Amino acid sequence: xxxxxxxxxxxxxxxxxxxxxxxxxxxxxPETRNLLAALMFIxxxxxxxxxxxxxxxxxxxxxxxxxxxPVADKFLVCASLLVLVHLQRADVFVxxxxxxxxxxxxxxxxxxxxxxxxxxxxxxxxxKVKTTVQMVAIPFLLFDGVLFDLIDTRLWGQxxxxxxxxxxxxSMVYYLQKAIPEIRSRVKH
Numbered sequence: 001x002x003x004x005x006x007x008x009x010x011x012x013x014x015x016x017x018x019x020x021x022x023x024x025x026x027x028x029x030p031e032t033r034n035l036l037a038a039l040m041f042i043x044x045x046x047x048x049x050x051x052x053x054x055x056x057x058x059x060x061x062x063x064x065x066x067x068x069x070p071v072a073d074k075f076l077v078c079a080s081l082l083v084l085v086h087l088q089r090a091d092v093f094v095x096x097x098x099x100x101x102x103x104x105x106x107x108x109x110x111x112x113x114x115x116x117x118x119x120x121x122x123x124x125x126x127x128k129v130k131t132t133v134q135m136v137a138i139p140f141l142l143f144d145g146v147l148f149d150l151i152d153t154r155l156w157g158q159x160x161x162x163x164x165x166x167x168x169x170x171s172m173v174y175y176l177q178k179a180i181p182e183i184r185s186r187v188k189h
Contacts, residue, residue, distance in 0.1 A: 006055035007065050009047040013072035016044035017079040020142075024083065031145065038143035041080060045135050048073055073131070074102045080138045089141045089154070090161055097165045098134070101172045108179055115186055126174050130167035137161040 023037045051069065055061045078099050084090035140157030147153050 004055070004060040004062070004065070005058065006051040006060050007062070007068065009051035009054070010065060010068050010072045012047055013044050013076045016040060017075055020044075020080060021083055024087070034142060034144050037083075038139040041076075041139045041142055044076060045139075048135075070106075074106070077134055077138065078102065080142065084138070084141050084161075087144075089144055089157070094161050094165045098168050101168045105172060105175055108175060112179055112182065115182065124171070124174060126167065126171045130164055130171050133160055133164040133167055137164055 020037050020040050023033050023040065026033060026036075028036070048069070051065075055065055081090060081095040081098060085092050085095045137157050137160035140153035141161060143153045144157075145153055
């Protein structure tokens with residue numbers, strides 16, 4: 001199941017990373033770079049929903065796809081955050097919170113899977129809300145302008161990325177609380 005349509009769509013999120021980064025090195029006007037990067041992020045981020053939908057619809061779900069999907073999401077988000085920190089559009093502290101949480105929860109999930117308790121750290125609604133807020137904040141910050149002569153994307157992106165950071169900590173605490181009883185029960189044996 002390495003080359004199903006849904007899995008290929010997931011791979012596009014990984015391939016997107018150098019493309020989004022490369023836009024900022026292209027000999028284009030800054031506004032054009034910002035627009036291209038924001039649009040590319042939106043299109044590639046939308047594949048996260050679409051690949052899952054197609055996998056279920058086409059009956060092409062696989063263990064490999066289930067593994068690759070969150071990895072692709074994390075790569076796309078983390079790379080975009082690093083670009084935003086480099087462009088001074090996101091605070092390094094926010095990036096550290098979000099990237100650190102992704103590493104910690106990924107490691108926790110791997111460990112919980114090894115001890116046969118992966119259901120205790122299954123994706124929860126708070127994690128989905130956190131991801132949604134990130135996926136709105138990042139293209140706003142990549143765009144870095146006024147949208148439709150109405151929405152200051154820099155301002156809203158800053159607000160949303162900080163909301164995402166708070167939700168990131170909240171979701172990490174939630175997952176750790178779910179994992180602690182399993183961890184304690186394994187330590188006693």
